[in-house]
Amino acid sequence: MSELVFQDIPDVELLQCLGRGYLKQNLLRAIRLWVWLRSLYGSEGASLYGDNQHRLILDDSFSYADWRNLFFSPTHPKGEEIPPIHDSHCLCAKSVAEWLFSENTGIVVSHWQKLILAHTGMDESELNTLLQRRLFGVTRRSLQADLETLAKLGWLVYKYQKYYRVCEFPPRLITTKDEGSAAKVGADELSFMHEDLVGFAENHSQKINGVQRFFLKLDYVIPRRTLDAVEDWQEQLRQLWAKTPVPPIKLTYSSARLEGNVDCIVYPVCIYYVQRAVYLCAYGESPQKDTNWYNFRLDRIQNLLTLEWVNSKLPSNLQQQYQQKSLPTPDDIALSMSKAWGFDFYLPSQLMLLRFDREFCDRYVRDTERHDTFEEITYKQVKRLIQREIKQPQQQETLLKVLDNRSPKDAYYQVFIRYQDHKQRDNNVVMRLRAWQPKVEVLIPWDLRLSFAADIATQFQLYHNSQ
Incomplete structure (x- = not known):
């Protein structure tokens, strides 16, 4: 067993190293990695329940499950979801502040916070909110990613599907003030x-x-004739976001679905580059007036007019959010996108089951990052999910017969997608599925399966008739 002992406090320098360069974005994970290191290399002889400086009694080689069983309480959930507060004594219930500010660390709260605020550029309320979050109230996938990060940073070695403690800690990057x-x-x-x-x-x-x-x-499909306008919209938005409070705006938008211009009053939240174009994520009115959120493609914005919060024409949902001081933030969007695959984060989340050709999957799908909820499952699990999710008897019977005719040796995946029906679906996800054809089969959602079948039949006729 390694004799190295890790007792460092989580100062800015250490957290910057663990945060892999950008501390504001990765502060929570950096703090969690510091706790990981205490659990792996802390003082000998006790568990973290009494003192977070002490290491867990692990073999020199261990798996995530080995660590989890010692770190958390026996009742800690072993599934894929974020664990609820199930046991006040389980370490997943402890807040970030409880991990940092204890007799064991000796951290002076005000001094530590001052340094973090100065280094990250966070505001005080943002940091206070982060400190109240549960440090280990995260998914199994996130904790597995923590282990992988520690291995990449040189704190662990991964081989033979096990993690090994190192005999020498990795060098820490020391920088001058400049x-x-x-x-x-x-x-x-x-x-x-x-x-x-x-x-x-x-x-x-x-x-x-x-x-x-x-x-x-990057593939960027914005037509050259609109590039100047797009730059103007970005500059106007930058100036709006510098104001306090950020004002609402009225957009005149050229909607492809409505085949014409439509006015929408919205609160601009942030800009995303996604799949070859730049979008403004905004809250208020959508072109179809059917959702509170919408992603507006910048090159289709025809006009942008700044409004006042006292304007009587503001939609009621926008007025209410402003009055309650609960206007949405970019973090709200990021959280929504983490829950289901797709950029149209305002659409409902729905389970999708996929079957891949095994050889194709092993070459191009396995060990790739698609979404946090994208994971391989067993043939038996697929059958149970079809029985659970498909309520219409005829559809369920049909899908079960389809499954009976498929090989258990194929690769099966589940993932949550942004999907309402075959007309309201995230096109980025649909385009990815089409790129995988014919090596992928959509099992559910049922109407998405039928939509793909119809598209493929039409495509076949196009090529068949040319022979």
Whole structure:
């Protein structure tokens, strides 16, 4: 067993290292990784129930399940969902503040908070909210990702499907004050990127011996004739977001579905680049007036007019959110997208079951990141889910017969998607499924399965008639 002992306090330098470069985005995970290290390399001889400095009594090689069974209470759920507060003594019930500010750490609360606020640029209320969250109130997948991160950072070794403690801790990046400031600025500027790309951009944004070695290629389908307008909308939104409070706006929008212009009064929340275009995520009115949220493609905005919060024409839902001081934030959108696959986060969440050709799956699907809820399940689980989810007897019987004719050796996956019906569905998910054809089969939702079948039949006729 490793004799290394980890007793470091979670200062800015350590958390910056564990946060992989961008602390504001990864602060919660960085703190959780610090607790992981205490559980793996802390002082010998006790469990974390009495003292979070002590290591768990684990073998030198261990799995996530081994760690989980020792770390949490015996009643801790073993499923995929975020665990509810099931036992006040289980460590998943402890808040971030309870982990940080105890006799064992000796952290001076005001001093630590001041340094974190200065380094991350967070505001005080944002940090206080984070401190009240349950540090280990996360999914199994998130905890498994923690282990993988520790291995990537050199705190663990992964081999033979087991994790091993290291014999020497990885070097910590020490920066001078000037270097630290430069790193902070770079991290802040890159915070909009996926966390796995931030490291590439930070390390390779500059030329190496005069040669640029890192390139990021994105498909961007915005027509050139609208580029100037898109830049103008982005600049107007940037200026609006600098105001306090951020005002509502009236958009004149060219809707492809409605085949014409429509006015929508909304509160602008944030901008996303998704699948070849840039979108404004806004709360208030949708073009069809059927949802409170909508993703407006910037190149289809025809006009943008700033309004006042006292305007009597504001939709009632928007007025209510403003009066209650509960206007939505980008974090609300990110949370919604984490619950189901798809950018149209305002559509209902629905379970989808997929069958893949085994060889194709092993080559192109397995070990890829699609969504937090995208996971492989067994043939028997598929049958139970069909019986549970499909209430219409004829549909259920048909699907069970289909399943009987499929091989248990194929790959089966479940994932929650943003889907209301075959007309109101997230097109990004649909396009991904079409790219996998004919190696993928949609089992449920039932009407999505029928829609794909009809599309494939039409496509077959196009090619069949040309022979």
